[in-house]
Amino acid sequence: MVPHLVTALTGPINELEQRVLDSMPAIERWFRLEWMEHTPPFYSSVDVRNAGFKLAPVDTNLFPSGWNNLTPQMLPLAVQAAMAAIEKICPEARNLLVIPENGTPSSFYLANLAQLQRIFNMAGLNVRLGSIDPALKKNTTYELQSGETLTLEPVIRGKRRLGLKDFDPCTILLNNDLSAGVPGILEEIYEQYLLPPLHAGWSTRRKSTHFRCYEEVAKRLGKLLGVDPWLTYPLFDRCENVNLNESTGLACLQNQVEVVLSRVKRKYKEYGIKEKPFVVVKADHGTHELGIVTVRDAKDMQALQERIQTLSKGRKTPLSTHDFMVQEGVQTQERVNDAVAEPVIYMMDRYVVGGFYRVHAGRAMDENLNAPGAGYVPLAFEHSTQLPQPGIKPGVSAPNRFYMYGVIGRLAMLAASYELEATDPEDQEIE
Amino acid sequence: MVPHLVTALTGPINELEQRVLDSMPAIERWFRLEWMEHTPPFYSSVDVRNAGFKLAPVDTNLFPSGWNNLTPQMLPLAVQAAMAAIEKICPEARNLLVIPENGTPSSFYLANLAQLQRIFNMAGLNVRLGSIDPALKKNTTYELQSGETLTLEPVIRGKRRLGLKDFDPCTILLNNDLSAGVPGILEEIYEQYLLPPLHAGWSTRRKSTHFRCYEEVAKRLGKLLGVDPWLTYPLFDRCENVNLNESTGLACLQNQVEVVLSRVKRKYKEYGIKEKPFVVVKADHGTHELGIVTVRDAKDMQALQERIQTLSKGRKTPLSTHDFMVQEGVQTQERVNDAVAEPVIYMMDRYVVGGFYRVHAGRAMDENLNAPGAGYVPLAFEHSTQLPQPGIKPGVSAPNRFYMYGVIGRLAMLAASYELEATDPEDQEIE
Numbered sequence: 001m002v003p004h005l006v007t008a009l010t011g012p013i014n015e016l017e018q019r020v021l022d023s024m025p026a027i028e029r030w031f032r033l034e035w036m037e038h039t040p041p042f043y044s045s046v047d048v049r050n051a052g053f054k055l056a057p058v059d060t061n062l063f064p065s066g067w068n069n070l071t072p073q074m075l076p077l078a079v080q081a082a083m084a085a086i087e088k089i090c091p092e093a094r095n096l097l098v099i100p101e102n103g104t105p106s107s108f109y110l111a112n113l114a115q116l117q118r119i120f121n122m123a124g125l126n127v128r129l130g131s132i133d134p135a136l137k138k139n140t141t142y143e144l145q146s147g148e149t150l151t152l153e154p155v156i157r158g159k160r161r162l163g164l165k166d167f168d169p170c171t172i173l174l175n176n177d178l179s180a181g182v183p184g185i186l187e188e189i190y191e192q193y194l195l196p197p198l199h200a201g202w203s204t205r206r207k208s209t210h211f212r213c214y215e216e217v218a219k220r221l222g223k224l225l226g227v228d229p230w231l232t233y234p235l236f237d238r239c240e241n242v243n244l245n246e247s248t249g250l251a252c253l254q255n256q257v258e259v260v261l262s263r264v265k266r267k268y269k270e271y272g273i274k275e276k277p278f279v280v281v282k283a284d285h286g287t288h289e290l291g292i293v294t295v296r297d298a299k300d301m302q303a304l305q306e307r308i309q310t311l312s313k314g315r316k317t318p319l320s321t322h323d324f325m326v327q328e329g330v331q332t333q334e335r336v337n338d339a340v341a342e343p344v345i346y347m348m349d350r351y352v353v354g355g356f357y358r359v360h361a362g363r364a365m366d367e368n369l370n371a372p373g374a375g376y377v378p379l380a381f382e383h384s385t386q387l388p389q390p391g392i393k394p395g396v397s398a399p400n401r402f403y404m405y406g407v408i409g410r411l412a413m414l415a416a417s418y419e420l421e422a423t424d425p426e427d428q429e430i431e
Numbered sequence: 432m433v434p435h436l437v438t439a440l441t442g443p444i445n446e447l448e449q450r451v452l453d454s455m456p457a458i459e460r461w462f463r464l465e466w467m468e469h470t471p472p473f474y475s476s477v478d479v480r481n482a483g484f485k486l487a488p489v490d491t492n493l494f495p496s497g498w499n500n501l502t503p504q505m506l507p508l509a510v511q512a513a514m515a516a517i518e519k520i521c522p523e524a525r526n527l528l529v530i531p532e533n534g535t536p537s538s539f540y541l542a543n544l545a546q547l548q549r550i551f552n553m554a555g556l557n558v559r560l561g562s563i564d565p566a567l568k569k570n571t572t573y574e575l576q577s578g579e580t581l582t583l584e585p586v587i588r589g590k591r592r593l594g595l596k597d598f599d600p601c602t603i604l605l606n607n608d609l610s611a612g613v614p615g616i617l618e619e620i621y622e623q624y625l626l627p628p629l630h631a632g633w634s635t636r637r638k639s640t641h642f643r644c645y646e647e648v649a650k651r652l653g654k655l656l657g658v659d660p661w662l663t664y665p666l667f668d669r670c671e672n673v674n675l676n677e678s679t680g681l682a683c684l685q686n687q688v689e690v691v692l693s694r695v696k697r698k699y700k701e702y703g704i705k706e707k708p709f710v711v712v713k714a715d716h717g718t719h720e721l722g723i724v725t726v727r728d729a730k731d732m733q734a735l736q737e738r739i740q741t742l743s744k745g746r747k748t749p750l751s752t753h754d755f756m757v758q759e760g761v762q763t764q765e766r767v768n769d770a771v772a773e774p775v776i777y778m779m780d781r782y783v784v785g786g787f788y789r790v791h792a793g794r795a796m797d798e799n800l801n802a803p804g805a806g807y808v809p810l811a812f813e814h815s816t817q818l819p820q821p822g823i824k825p826g827v828s829a830p831n832r833f834y835m836y837g838v839i840g841r842l843a844m845l846a847a848s849y850e851l852e853a854t855d856p857e858d859q860e861i862e
Binding site for chain 2: 031032033080081083086091351
């Protein structure tokens with residue numbers, strides 16, 4: 001299925017596309033050299049937004065689900081990349097334990113687990129699913145819509161190892177983002193490979209750290225391409241320890257919103273962009289009851305204030321103090337039919353292995369699409385998957401557009417690699 | 432296009448397929464461990480024959496052409512594998528020089544060169560084509576059927592490096608099998624990566640060495656699968672220094688033909704195979720005027736003798752003395768429509784990246800298909816390229832059949848790796 005992208009292939013983004021295509025061998029070599037110094041995350045997915053005048057990631061997931069949305073044509077790439085990843089990290093591996101999200105899995109999430117199991121099985125591993133959800137007391141088998149069955153088994157923790165009954169894995173793959181914190185059952189596992197490492201979980205990660213690293217690598221790519229790096233990154237700032245129960249907390253947020261908005265406005269003016277700038281307020285780590293809030297002007301700030309008041313009203317415990325990030329909003333100019341869409345890029349080891357459009361008919365182009373009601377459409381491949389077609393003028397070749405998305409996706413993955421190095425607790429101890 | 436394989440998915444080969452599928456993670460792990468100890472050839476293609484009761488390689492090419500026969504769907508896999516190969520061998524590489532065959536290129540070979548250029552360009556290298564043909568004195572541009580153009584440039588040899596005008600490559604890829612011997616212009620290049628190494632050329636290679644190595648790895652895989660390894664390798668023997676001008680030369684060949692035929696007959700008897708056994712006589716290194724001769728019985732031996740007499744008649748120079756290999760013939764039970772077909776598996780680094788059927792309407796199932804008149808049909812992919820589908824009974828799933836072909840192809844590649852180690856002149860000097 002090829003989505004009908006109304007505006008995807010138009011706009012000033014074409015110049016960026018041309019630069020990216022012209023520099024393809026240089027970009028690939030640059031990534032190659034970076035991966036000599038830095039370890040790519042085991043797997044990742046990146047939400048990218050194409051505003052027509054800029055292209056930037058807005059979220060980098062180090063425990064990606066949604067693998068079921070990849071088409072069968074993309075699967076061999078994922079298997080090959082999984083082979084490359086395993087070969088480097090744990091070539092002797094025989095058994096892989098996948099740890100899913102806690103809670104009762106949705107049919108979508110089950111399909112994701114089945115796909116992960118398929119990929120790693122074909123890459124040469126015996127794969128079983130071990131839940132760390134304390135509510136799962138015994139083996140539980142689910143039937144998928146395809147008729148396949150999947151069994152979630154409760155993990156068994158030994159003194160130094162984690163496993164299942166009659167299954168001692170050498171490698172453990174987390175598909176659980178640990179947003180509720182790192183459970184004790186995963187701590188002090190020194191004899192097995194735990195992928196990604198625990199500090200990739202949301203109890204350690206900070207979005208602002210990720211985007212600071214991203215800005216750094218985007219500036220270096222910008223230099224290589226000879227383009228303003230702002231065309232590939234969102235401006236941002238952060239507020240620490242915001243107590244929404246006190247007016248000082250909101251004041252800090254309001255101040256940062258104004259700072260970031262005015263920086264975005266200057267950039268829009270510089271480029272003659274007529275769109276209305278906006279920022280997005282979101283929790284710096286994990287999630288917050290406040291959710292993701294779009295702020296365009298004073299009116300939205302008022303609405304934010306009212307929302308906080310509503311959330312606070314009649315609660316037993318006050319709203320938790322949290323760090324917030326205020327980030328330049330990147331609207332999406334992509335459409336699949338009439339619904340707003342954003343590309344999501346999937347990577348395994350250092351390779352782009354596929355992607356799809358997240359489509360949401362009920363949302364606007366400056367809103368978060370990762371919300372109930374979203375649909376998924378495979379990235380359009382007519383002939384050659386993500387492979388670019390040099391010599392074709394920008395803006396008319398879907399593969400060239402997707403190649404550029406893949407470059408931005410990998411740039412975010414590289415930033416995640418920098419981020420994980422900076423936050424590695426083992427490195428901290430050495431200092 | 433999906434070829435209609437009349438008999439591909441029937442026959443006792445199904446038991447082998449079942450064993451291969453059941454052992455998938457163990458096979459993949461075994462290859463992974465082998466590649467920790469042995470370096471895969473940079474690229475390779477393997478002709479495989481499925482006799483219905485056995486499946487074996489009959490030719491392993493370390494300078495594969497025909498990359499143009501891969502479908503666009505396979506290209507991303509080739510690019511990803513090329514990235515992995517370059518990353519390991521020469522991550523800093525910026526420029527790649529491809530050395531094509533000598534002589535005026537056919538339109539097919541030009542399409543092959545264009546495909547190689549495309550693959551390595553997308554993997555992040557500037558690619559140019561440098562001919563070592565002394566007849567090519569100046570840059571020569573050819574137009575392809577697609578309308579693309581390709582330029583062959585004469586190489587320029589410096590004291591220690593090989594390059595082109597204004598092009599100093601760090602890596603040189605040979606797509607020239609050096610069957611006429613290693614030219615001086617390629618010798619003593621110590622500062623650049625030369626891939627594959629010179630001793631992979633036909634001036635050093637011996638088919639019998641390759642198949643001895645293949646037998647060794649096939650026996651180990653057989654043990655892993657719990658099957659008779661003869662189901663995956665052809666029996667063979669060799670005659671050294673055969674002088675076809677003397678009757679003693681022919682007598683040696685005749686003797687070995689009888690020895691190999693009787694070994695094959697015993698095996699056919701053991702398995703109750705009703706087919707007529709045959710052997711194939713071919714030059715042990717490179718090619719010989721005699722060509723590839725199929726011998727089923729005394730009558731064919733008589734025909735061989737007459738052929739030698741015809742070749743010898745009225746010559747100024749006698750037929751050259753050569754080593755010959757006498758190899759168990761593996762008939763092919765594959766058909767695309769009514770034409771006899773054999774799968775050819777393409778590999779880059781350690782990965783199967785694609786393949787196709789070599790089809791020859793004018794040849795019989797016990798004859799060589801790599802001859803004028805052959806056509807090429809992409810391997811059948813309905814949904815998931817080479818990815819196997821566990822749980823489906825053997826003989827009905829094309830992907831499962833192709834997975835088995837890929838295992839045999841990689842087994843031949845592993846044998847080539849052993850072979851190149853055994854014949855590495857640098858290792859010989861150390862001894």
